[in-house]
Amino acid sequence: MSFPKICFRKVNFLFVLCVFLFIACSSAPKRPMIVTDVSNLACSQLDEANSRIAEENYIRAFNLLSNAYKLALSIDNTELLCKILLSGVILKIDCPEFQDELFGLEVSDSSSARSFLVMSKEEILESAKNIVRFSNEKGKNLLYSLCTVYEVKMLLEDGKSAFGEEGLSNAALSLLAKLDTARPFISKEPYYHGYFWRTRGEIFMLSKQYDEAKKSFVAAEKIHNSERYLIETALDWYCIARACSMDGKKSEAVDAILKALKYDKDAENTNGIASDYKAYSRILLKENPTEAEKKRAEELAEWSQKILKAKM
Incomplete structure (x- = not known):
């Protein structure tokens, strides 16, 4: 019985290919043992909410914090929940006249559907303290x-x-x-x-x-x-x-x-820019201002109002 002749070049090529595939598979990145998609989104919304509070965009801040809270709760991230609640305290301090109607919200009778921001700032702070109990010791x-x-x-x-x-x-x-x-x-x-x-x-x-x-x-x-x-x-x-x-x-x-x-200009923070000009105007009027300072202060105050009106 005769065996077919095998081209050694082909054998060598196949051998090298198999070795390459083995090495490639063994060095492929391993599947991550932690997923951070939801927490990253919640963190991003919290960061933006803090910026929106600082620039007095309370409607946007309300929506961001409310959604971030739900995301953090869905993955039981106690650190995020605590931080979101604390930002809610600041929103309530900065916007004390807060009402659901003010934000055009449709709030159902189900308490689970209501934003945590309908609570008082004292209740929100207490909720943050209570959540810490579920956090790890570290x-x-x-x-x-x-x-x-x-x-x-x-x-x-x-x-x-x-x-x-x-x-x-x-x-x-x-x-x-x-x-x-x-x-x-x-x-x-x-x-x-x-x-x-x-x-x-x-x-x-x-x-x-x-x-x-x-x-x-x-x-x-x-x-x-x-x-x-x-x-x-x-x-x-x-x-x-x-x-x-x-x-x-x-x-x-x-x-x-x-x-x-x-920095407010760099951040395109309209309310901040207007407030800065208004403060600048008031500073110039301190300590026996000169006529030039009085004139400049008046110009700055008017410019501040124009900036705010441009946002409306």
């Missing part, structure tokens, strides 16, 4: 600390009209002490670390310690700027300008408000 210190920062912010806003001059110093010290308990746990969260410093600055503003307030606002700006949070950076500079202005440092206030204007 994340609890961070989330409890974030809740503390936002609770201080809420107490600060609620107390601005309630604190008398005599009780102001004690109230400020109490708020600072409470706020500082959160500091060790949030340094690795740039957005919230910056927010911590801005809140600290606002407490010093309340107690009329303007130089200390400025230092805190500058610390917030450095953090937000390094992480490229445009609107937050603009707001930090606005706060710096306010502290300088209240402290009688007119030229420093002008420099700061111009920086705020720069």
Whole structure:
């Protein structure tokens, strides 16, 4: 019996091909053992919601936070849920006249279909604290600390009209002490670390310690700027300008408000731009303004109104 002759060239080629396919298959990327599609979307919506709150676009912020909450709940992401709820607290602080009708919502009788934002800011904060209980041990210190920062912010806003001059110093010290308990746990969260410093600055503003307030606002700006949070950076500079202005440092206030204007323009933040021009106008009218400053202040105030009208 005779066997067919085999071309060794073909044998070698087939052998090399098989080896190549084996190596290619064995080195192919492995299937990921974690999926982050939903959490990434929720994070993105939370980030945008925070920006929309800062620029006073409350309708958009409401929709983003409501949807982000549902997404985070659907995957039981307690850290995201807590952060979304805390942003909801700020939305309620900034927009106290909030009503479902204001946003043109169709809310059903089913409580599960209602946005968490129909609750009061106190109820939302309490919900955030309760959710932390379901978090892993590693994340609890961070989330409890974030809740503390936002609770201080809420107490600060609620107390601005309630604190008398005599009780102001004690109230400020109490708020600072409470706020500082959160500091060790949030340094690795740039957005919230910056927010911590801005809140600290606002407490010093309340107690009329303007130089200390400025230092805190500058610390917030450095953090937000390094992480490229445009609107937050603009707001930090606005706060710096306010502290300088209240402290009688007119030229420093002008420099700061111009920086705020720069970042608000970079962010295309219409409300922020208009507010910056309005603040610039008011700063110029401080400390026996010259006729040129009075004229410039009037021009800036008019320009601010034109910018706002252009958005309507």
